[in-house]
Amino acid sequence: MINDDFNTSFRAWFDEQTQRPFIRKMLKVFLAPVFYPVYVFYERRRIIFNKLDLHILSKCSLNCKYCSTMMPFFKEPAVFPKEEILRDFWQLEKYVDRFDTVNLLGGEPLLHPDLPDIISEIALSSKVKKITVVTNGTLFPSEKLLSVFAGKKIFVVVSNYFPLSGEINNILSQFRKDNISFSVATSWFNDYGRNGRLNRSEEDMKYAFSHCLETLCRTYLHGKLYLCPASAQMDVLGMCKPAPEDFIDIREVRERGLPRKTVRERLKKLLRERTYVSACNYCEGHYRDQAIRKSAEQLPPNRYIDPTDFSANNRE
Numbered sequence: 300m301i302n303d304d305f306n307t308s309f310r311a312w313f314d315e316q317t318q319r320p321f322i323r324k325m326l327k328v329f330l331a332p333v334f335y336p337v338y339v340f341y342e343r344r345r346i347i348f349n350k351l352d353l354h355i356l357s358k359c360s361l362n363c364k365y366c367s368t369m370m371p372f373f374k375e376p377a378v379f380p381k382e383e384i385l386r387d388f389w390q391l392e393k394y395v396d397r398f399d400t401v402n403l404l405g406g407e408p409l410l411h412p413d414l415p416d417i418i419s420e421i422a423l424s425s426k427v428k429k430i431t432v433v434t435n436g437t438l439f440p441s442e443k444l445l446s447v448f449a450g451k452k453i454f455v456v457v458s459n460y461f462p463l464s465g466e467i468n469n470i471l472s473q474f475r476k477d478n479i480s481f482s483v484a485t486s487w488f489n490d491y492g493r494n495g496r497l498n499r500s501e502e503d504m505k506y507a508f509s510h511c512l513e514t515l516c517r518t519y520l521h522g523k524l525y526l527c528p529a530s531a532q533m534d535v536l537g538m539c540k541p542a543p544e545d546f547i548d549i550r551e552v553r554e555r556g557l558p559r560k561t562v563r564e565r566l567k568k569l570l571r572e573r574t575y576v577s578a579c580n581y582c583e584g585h586y587r588d589q590a591i592r593k594s595a596e597q598l599p600p601n602r603y604i605d606p607t608d609f610s611a612n613n614r615e
Contacts, residue, residue, distance in 0.1 A: 345396040345397070346394065346395045346396050346563060346566055346567060346570070347395075347396055347397045347398075347399065348395060348397070348398045348399065348400075348401075348517055349399045349400065349515070350399065350400045350402060350515060350516060350517065351398050351400070351401050351402065351517050351518075351519055352402045352404050352516045352517065352518045352519065352528060353384070353388065353401055353402065353403055353404065353421075353519050354368070354379075354404050354405065354406075354518065354519070354520045354531070355378075355379055355384050355403055355404070355405060355406075355408060355411050355414070355417060356376070356377060356378045356379055356405045356406045356407075356408070356410060356411050357370060357373045357376045357377050357379075357405065357406055357535075358370075358373075358376035358377065358378055358405060358406045358407065358410050359376070359405055359406040359407045359410070359435070360407045360409075360410060360435065360437040360438060361407070361435055361437065361460070361463060361595060361597065362597055362598045362599070362600055362602065363488065363595050363596065363597060363598075364488075364592075364596045364597065364598050365488040365489065365490055365491070365592045365596065366488075367488075367489070367491065367513070367528060367585070368404060368405070368406070368528050368532060369528075369529075369532040369533075369536070370405070370406055371598055371602070371603050371604045372532070372536050372538075372603065372604045372605075372606045373536070373603065374603045376406065378410065378411055378412070379411075379521075381411075381413035381416055381417055383522075384417055385417065385420050385421070387519065387521075387522040387549060387550065388421055388519075389424075390522070390549050390550070390552070390553050391519060391524065391549050392424055392426060392427075393559065394559060394562045394563050394566055395426060395566075396426065397426050397428065398424075398426055398427045398428065399428050399429065400428070400429045400430070400431055401421060401427055401429070401430050401431070402431045402432075402433060402516075403417065403418065403421075403430065403431070403432045403433070404433055407434060407435055407437070407438065408432050408433065408434060409432075409434050409438040409440060409444070410438070414432075414444060414447075415441075415443045415444050415446075415447040418430055418432070418447050418448075418450070418453060419447055419450075422450055422452045422453070427452065428452070429452055429453075429454055430452050430453050430454070431453075431454045431455070431456055432448070432453070432454075432455050432456070433455075433456045433458065433484075434455065434456070434457055434458070434470075435457075435458045435460060435463070435464060435595075436457050436458060436459060436460065436463075436464025436465070436466055436467035436470060437463065437464055437465060437466060438466060439466045439469055439470060439473075440470070440473075445473065445477055445479070448474070448477070448479045449477050449478060449479050453479075453480065454480045454481065454482075455474065455479060455480070455481040455482075456481070456482055456483075456484050457470060457471065457474075457481060457482070457483050457484070458483075458484050458485075458595075459483050459484065459485050460594060460595035463595055463597070467483075471483070485594070487591045487592075487594060488591065488592040488593065488594055488595065488596070489583075489585050489591065489592060490583065490592050491529065491582050491583050491584065491585065495581065496580055496581060497580050497581060497583075498580070499579065499580050501575070504575040504576075504579040504580055505574045505575045507575070507579045507584050508574060508575035508576065508579050509574070510584070510586055511527070511579075511584040511585055511586065512585045512586065513527040513528060513529060513582075513584065513585045514526055514527050516528055517570070518530070518531040520532075520535065521535065521550075522548060522549050522550035523546050523547065523548050523549065523550075524546055524547045524549060524566075524569070525541070525545065525546045525576075526545065526546075526569070526570075526573060526576055527576065527578065529578045529581075529582040530545055530546065530576045530577070530578040531546075533578050533581060533582070534546070534578075536606040537606060537607075538581060538606045538607075539577055539578050539580070539581045540577065541576060541577050541578065542576070542577050544569070544573060545573070545576040545577055545578075546569070547562075547565055547566060547569055
């Protein structure tokens with residue numbers, strides 16, 4: 300903790316100093332050519348997640364037609380056991396140097412009865428700088444959860460799907476009263492397709508992967524680390540079998556007792572060298588110039604999308 304506090308304080312001081320014009324010029328002229336290669340070498344040795352999506356359930360209070368995490372595809376939604384979620388997290392944490400943000404996702408995270416305990420335990424890791432909970436504004440948090448949300452590492456993103464987000468005004472009022480850090484997101488939805496094999500060439504899949512915004516969302520689900528949510532959910536649903544190079548099974552790593560150095564090298568290879576995943580041949584992806592769908596357009600409450608139905612109208 301002392302080292303962590305020192306690093307934080309030193310970084311704040313260093314960032315402040317480097318904003319001064321004279322210091323910036325000196326660094327650029329004299330120090331950058333010397334220290335930048337050292338910095339690159341040092342960073343390449345580390346494993347840092349800018350963002351890790353940790354899925355804690357496949358259950359939601361809404362049934363969005365174009366859900367990015369494919370909730371309508373699950374005929375039998377599930378709440379994953381707290382013990383399983385935390386065991387998987389701590390196992391991965393052993394091999395990682397830093398998580399800038401851990402996103403707790405579903406579905407709707409507030410449907411998980413153990414969400415306060417999950418947040419509180421993950422927050423104990425000095426490697427985790429921020430925990431974000433993404434909620435759809437349909438459920439008001441419990442007193443226990445509000446208390447946890449007030450923690451210094453916690454940030455809540457409330458999606459405003461008006462008029463579906465019926466509790467949003469009450470939620471925001473309470474957050475302001477309790478000094479909870481939050482933002483309101485007016486989300487847009489993309490049609491990821493996922494209607495069957497696209498018959499892309501390897502080069503097409505590499506292009507799609509390199510331009511897809513979903514590849515920023517490293518996904519951890521059932522003890523497996525994937526490069527994007529589509530790869531994870533399609534594997535679970537049986538829509539697309541990933542190649543062995545598309546993921547790392549951290550549970551298997553634990554069972555086999557692989558050395559830490561070996562696991563870290565496998566993680567580096569996955570995160571830095573993999574240029575596409577098998578799911579790229581089934582998913583249209585998420586691009587900046589992609590057509591936007593109506594926000595939170597709903598399917599009937601009990602309507603689910605058959606993952607084996609690849610017809611063009613499987614969402615109707």
